[in-house]
Amino acid sequence: MPIKLDPARIEREWREFSRKLSRLGEDLRRQPPALPEVSPRQELYRDDSVTLYHYRNASAPTNRTPLLVVYSLINRPSILDLRPDRSLIGALRDGGSEVYLLDWGYPGPADRFVTLDDYVNVHLDRAVREICQRHGCPQVALLGVCQGGTLALCYAALHPQRVRSLITLVTPVDFDAGDSVLRKLSKHVDFDRVVDASGNVSAAALNAIFVSLKPYRLLSQRYVDMLDLAGDEAALTEFMRMERWMYDSPDQAGEAFRQFAKEFYQDNALVRGGVRLGDQAVDLGRLTMPIYNVFASGDHLIPPASSRALGDLARSRDYRTLELDSGHLGVFISGRTQRTLFPALVQWLRCHD
Amino acid sequence: MNDNANSRRPDAAFADISNVLQQIFQRGLGLICAPGLLSRLAQARDHSEFGAALQELLTRLRAELDNSIQQWRDQVARLQQPDGFLGLLQTQLAQLNPAALGAFATSGFPNHGAALPPLGMFQDKIRQLEAGSAAMLGLQTAVDDFAKQLRRIGEGALAELAAALRQDSERELGLRDLYQIWLVANETAYERVLGSEDYAASLGRLINASAELARLTQTAVDDMLEALKLPSARERTAMLWRLHQMRREQRMTREAARETHSLRQELAELRAELEQLRRAAKPAARRARSPRRREAGHAD
Numbered sequence: 267m268p269i270k271l272d273p274a275r276i277e278r279e280w281r282e283f284s285r286k287l288s289r290l291g292e293d294l295r296r297q298p299p300a301l302p303e304v305s306p307r308q309e310l311y312r313d314d315s316v317t318l319y320h321y322r323n324a325s326a327p328t329n330r331t332p333l334l335v336v337y338s339l340i341n342r343p344s345i346l347d348l349r350p351d352r353s354l355i356g357a358l359r360d361g362g363s364e365v366y367l368l369d370w371g372y373p374g375p376a377d378r379f380v381t382l383d384d385y386v387n388v389h390l391d392r393a394v395r396e397i398c399q400r401h402g403c404p405q406v407a408l409l410g411v412c413q414g415g416t417l418a419l420c421y422a423a424l425h426p427q428r429v430r431s432l433i434t435l436v437t438p439v440d441f442d443a444g445d446s447v448l449r450k451l452s453k454h455v456d457f458d459r460v461v462d463a464s465g466n467v468s469a470a471a472l473n474a475i476f477v478s479l480k481p482y483r484l485l486s487q488r489y490v491d492m493l494d495l496a497g498d499e500a501a502l503t504e505f506m507r508m509e510r511w512m513y514d515s516p517d518q519a520g521e522a523f524r525q526f527a528k529e530f531y532q533d534n535a536l537v538r539g540g541v542r543l544g545d546q547a548v549d550l551g552r553l554t555m556p557i558y559n560v561f562a563s564g565d566h567l568i569p570p571a572s573s574r575a576l577g578d579l580a581r582s583r584d585y586r587t588l589e590l591d592s593g594h595l596g597v598f599i600s601g602r603t604q605r606t607l608f609p610a611l612v613q614w615l616r617c618h619d
Numbered sequence: 620m621n622d623n624a625n626s627r628r629p630d631a632a633f634a635d636i637s638n639v640l641q642q643i644f645q646r647g648l649g650l651i652c653a654p655g656l657l658s659r660l661a662q663a664r665d666h667s668e669f670g671a672a673l674q675e676l677l678t679r680l681r682a683e684l685d686n687s688i689q690q691w692r693d694q695v696a697r698l699q700q701p702d703g704f705l706g707l708l709q710t711q712l713a714q715l716n717p718a719a720l721g722a723f724a725t726s727g728f729p730n731h732g733a734a735l736p737p738l739g740m741f742q743d744k745i746r747q748l749e750a751g752s753a754a755m756l757g758l759q760t761a762v763d764d765f766a767k768q769l770r771r772i773g774e775g776a777l778a779e780l781a782a783a784l785r786q787d788s789e790r791e792l793g794l795r796d797l798y799q800i801w802l803v804a805n806e807t808a809y810e811r812v813l814g815s816e817d818y819a820a821s822l823g824r825l826i827n828a829s830a831e832l833a834r835l836t837q838t839a840v841d842d843m844l845e846a847l848k849l850p851s852a853r854e855r856t857a858m859l860w861r862l863h864q865m866r867r868e869q870r871m872t873r874e875a876a877r878e879t880h881s882l883r884q885e886l887a888e889l890r891a892e893l894e895q896l897r898r899a900a901k902p903a904a905r906r907a908r909s910p911r912r913r914e915a916g917h918a919d
Binding site: 269271272273275276279280375377378379388445451453455456459477481482484487490 | 636637640641644645657658660661669784792794795798802805806809813822824826831837855859860862866867870
C-alpha cells in the first residue's frame with residue numbers, strides 16, 4: 267500500500283512532544299529577557315536615532331587605519347556580535363583593527379523625513395570625520411553589511427578621498443540581477459502611496475514581508491525544531507538570541523524607505539545611474555580604492571549575481587571577491603562559514619592597511 | 620479574535636499574508652494528524668480503499684482551505700456592514716445628497732442622484748466620501764484577486780501532498796514524517812506561486828489598495844479631529860516636517876560653528892607660528908644689519 271503508519275510510533279511521538287513542550291516552557295521561563303552585545307564598547311556620540319560606538323581593544327591595534335562598520339537600516343547590528351565565538355566585531359577587533367560601528371537605531375515619528383542623503387552625507391560622513399579626527403588620519407576602512415553595504419558604496423563613491431579600503435558583505439548592487447524575489451515583489455507596489463499613508467514604514471509590515479518569503483520554515487518548522495532544544499540551555503539561549511534579533515526590527519524612516527524602494531529596487535538606479543544624494547550623483551565608477559566584495563552562494567535575499575555586479579561597475583584595480591557557501595543569515599551565524607570569513611577579512615584588512 | 624475592533628479597521632485586510640498562510644497550514648496539519656483520517660489511510664486494504672480515504676482527506680483539506688480564505692475575505696466584507704467603515708460612508712453620502720433630489724426620489728420619481736456629479740455646499744465632502752467608497756471597493760476587489768493566489772497555493776499543496784502520500788510506500792511513517800510531508804508540499808507549492816508574475820502583481824494590488832484606503836480614512840479622521848479642534852495626524856506631519864528642517868538647520872549651524880572653531884584654531888596656530896618666525900627673524904636681521912652699520916662707521 268502507498269503509505270504505512272506506525273500507530274505505536276505515533277503515540278510515542280505524541281507523548282514525547284507533550285513532554286518536550288512542557289519542559290521547554292520551563293526552560294524558556296528561565297531565559298533572561300534580553301541579552302546584551304558581547305563585546306565591550308563605548309558610545310562616542312548620539313545624533314537623533316544614530317549612535318557611533320567604539321569597541322575596546324584588549325591589546326593595541328596593529329592596523330593603522332580604523333575600521334567603520336555600517337549595518338543595514340532594516341535589522342539591528344547585534345547579529346554582528348551575538349556571542350564571543352561567533353562575533354564578527356570581535357574577530358575584526360582581535361585581528362588588529364580599531365573597530366567602530368554606526369548604529370542607525372530606531373527611527374521614531376520625528377525621523378519620518380530623514381532621507382538617504384541624511385543617512386549618507388550627514389550621519390555616515392560625521393562618523394567618518396569623527397573617527398579620522400580621533401586617529402589623526404585622513405581615511406577609514408569601511409565595512410558595509412547588506413543594505414549598509416549599499417550605503418557604504420554610495421558614501422565611498424561620493425567621498426572617495428575619505429575611504430582607504432572598502433568591504434561589502436552580502437550587499438545588493440544590481441537589483442535586477444539574479445532571481446530576486448524581493449525585487450519581483452516590489453515591482454508592483456506603489457511606494458509613494460504606502461509612505462504617504464503610513465509615514466514611517468512599520469517594522470511589523472516589513473517583518474511580514476520578509477517572513478512571507480519563507481513562511482512555513484520561519485513560522486512553523488523553526489518552532490517545531492525548537493522542541494528538540496528542551497533541556498539544552500545553551501542551545502536554547504542561542505535560539506532565543508536569534509529569535510529576538512529576527513523580530514527586533516526598527517521602523518523605517520518614511521522618506522529614506524521611499525527612495526531606497528523606488529530608486530534602488532524598482533528603478534535599479536544604482537546601476538543605471540540616477541541615484542542622487544543631496545546635489546550629487548552617485549557614480550560607482552568613482553570607486554578606485556581597494557574593494558573586497560563578499561557574498562553568499564545560497565542567499566535568498568541578495569542573489570550573488572546582484573553583489574557580483576560591483577566588479578563591472580567599480581574602477582578599482584584592487585578588486586577581490588569571496589563567495590561563501592551559505593545563505594544570507596549563515597554569514598552571520600554559521601560557525602563553518604565564519605571559519606572562512608573571519609580570517610579572510612582580517613587578512614585583507616591587514617594587507618590593505 | 621479578529622471579529623471585533625480590528626476587523627472594523629479599514630486596513631484590516633492588509634492582514635499579514637504569512638498569518639493567513641500559516642492558518643491554512645496549521646488547520647491542514649490538524650486534519651492530516653487527526654486519528655480517524657490517518658487510520659483509514661493506514662488501514663486501507665487495497666488501492667481503491669486507499670484512494671477513497673485519500674480523497675476524503677483531500678476533500679476535508681479543501682474545505683478547510685475554503686474556510687480560511689473565506690474568513691479572511693469576511694474581514695473586509697464586515698467593513699461594509701452598517702456599523703462598518705463602508706456602511707458609515709454610505710450613510711453619510713445619503714445624508715449629504717442635495718435635499719431637493721431626495722424629495723423627488725421619495726415622491727416616486729426615479730432617483731438619478733447617483734449619476735450626478737457632487738453638488739451643493741458639501742460637494743467636497745461628497746467627493747471625499749466617494750473616493751473612500753471607491754477605495755473600499757478597490758480593496759475588496761484586491762482581496763478577491765489575492766484570494767485566488769491563496770487558492771492556487773492551497774490547491775498546489777494538496778496536489779503535492781497527494782503525490783507524496785502515494786509515493787511513500789516503503790517505510791512506516793510517524794507523526795514527524797507526516798509533518799515533514801505537509802511542510803514540503805506547502806513550501807513547494809508556495810515557492811512556485813511566489814516566483815510568478817501573477818502573484819507579485821496581485822500582492823502589489825493588495826498593498827496599494829490597503830494603503831489607499833488607510834490614507835483616505837486618515838484624511839476623514841483628521842477632518843473630524845480638526846473640526847473638534849483636536850490635534851490631527853495632518854498637523855503632526857506638518858510639525859514633523861518643520862522639526863526635520865530645524866534639525867537640518869541646527870546641524871548646519873553646528874557644522875559651521877565647528878568649522879569656525881577649527882579655522883580660529885588654525886588661525887591662532889598660524890599667528891603663533893608667524894610670531895615665532897618674526898622673533899627668530901629679528902636677531903638675524905639685527906645680526907645682518909650690525910656689520911653694515913659697522914662698515915658704515917668705518918666709512919665715516
